[in-house]
Amino acid sequence: MESTDSAKIFVVGRDGQGKTSTIATIVGDNSEILHNSGEIEVKFSPKNNVSLADGTSVGEPLEDLVLNDIKIEKIIHNVDYVMNNVFDKLLTAIVFVLKFGVRFTMQEKKSLQIVKAIFGQDVIRQRGVVVMTYGDNFDKENYKTFQEWCREQTGDLKSLMEECNYRCVLFDNRDGSKRESQVKEFMSAVAQIDGTIPYVYTPDEDSREKLCNEYKSLISGSKAKETHTTANNNWGTAIFHAVCVCGAPKWEDKTKHVQSWHD
Secondary structure, X not given: OOOOOOEEEEEEOOOOOXXXXXXXXXXXXXXXXXXXXXXXXXXXXXXXXXXXXXXXXXXXXXXXXXXXXXXXXXXXHHHHHHHHHHOXXXXXXXXXXXXXXXXXXXXHHHHHHHHHHHHOOOHHHHHEEEEEEOHHHOOOOOOOOHHHHHOOOOHHHHHHHHHXXXXXXXXXXXXXXXXXXXHHHHHHHHHOOOXXXXXXXXXXXXXXXXXXXXXXXXXXXXHHHHHXXXXXXXXXXXXXXHHHHOOOOOHHHHHHHXXXXXX
């Protein structure tokens, strides 16, 4: 059973980065499910005294949400429920998961912006921990340590590292023999967060409203594009019908056939 002083951690990031396997590594085999809505699952690890929420789709760029017909309002609602009813508005850490060896692109940057819009603009600076998966790809010949690699990054990735004060951990979720040392290193990174300043969940409603409006704009643009494509396809079908089915001999006659069939 979850204790009142357990660490409460939200794991976020784009799909396919290794969020679920990272949580499995941290909670181990004897975990308890505290909440499962289908979209967000919260597990508790008695061994490490930590509760972790798997934020499925939390951090997906808006374009991907629109493409997969996932509503941003529903994601926000699910996060609110977990934070208010499972975590009691308290957040020990938020873990942003990235895949090691993959460039930090505009998609990852957008993902980070969405996380901040949902949880608050200061959440990474105050509570952020970066976990990089696929640690088996780390080149130990060029870098003595992962921390050395982190401090040599540039651009947007460097900005992220600095923002979370280099609370970064490398995970190799495939190698079970590394589990204990990786979890220990992860919990050490969480312990670096200044616990004397409690992080009470107070979402930035202005950022959320802007996020929802941007999502609605993308939905409208997507529907307009779909309507335009459908119209073009119908026109093409009409021409095929006029030429191949009706056998109109002249262009003037073809257009008459097209117009009459299309109408």
